[in-house]
Amino acid sequence: MSDLIHKIKLKxxxxxxxxxxxxxxxxxLGSSFISLxxxxxxxxRLSRLSAQLDQEHEQLVQKLELLKKQDPVYLERVARVQYxxxxxxxxxxxxQTK
Incomplete structure (x- = not known):
């Protein structure tokens, strides 16, 4: 019986x-893991935002190039749509659209 009690206490x-x-x-490690x-x-999140901003930058560079070339078709579209x-x-x- 003593052996059984000893095993239970050991467990x-x-x-x-x-x-x-x-x-x-x-x-x-809890706070470190949560921080990780x-x-x-x-x-x-920042990688996705960076990719989105890179794409937007590329589009703006393309628009700038068209404005620098003074492409008449592009300038007309800008004048009609934006202004x-x-x-x-x-x-x-x-x-009007809802």
């Missing part, structure tokens, strides 16, 4: 040491 002590060690590791996950998510200009004698119709 409890081992379980206590394992749980205590796990709790200790989680306590020390946060940084990884932030890096992904709501029309050629002499033209009537402009505007439709």
């Amino acid at each position: 409890k002590e081992i379980l206590f040491v394992i749980l205590g060690g796990t709790a200790l590791v989680c306590w020390f 996950v946060h940084n990884k998510l932030e890096f992904k 709501h200009m029309s050629a002499p004698g033209e009537k402009e119709f505007r439709f």
Whole structure:
């Protein structure tokens, strides 16, 4: 009977040491792990934003090149769309969308 009680106490002590060690590791590394996950998510978000801004930059560079070349078709489209200009004698119709 004493041997059985000794084995049970030994198992409890081992379980206590394992749980205590796990709790200790989680306590020390918990904030670091959370910080690591946060940084990884932030890096992904910033990478997507960087790719989006690179694409927008490329589009703006292309528009700038067209303006520098003074491409008449492009300049006419910019004047009509951005500045709501029309050629002499033209009537402009505007439709409201919901």
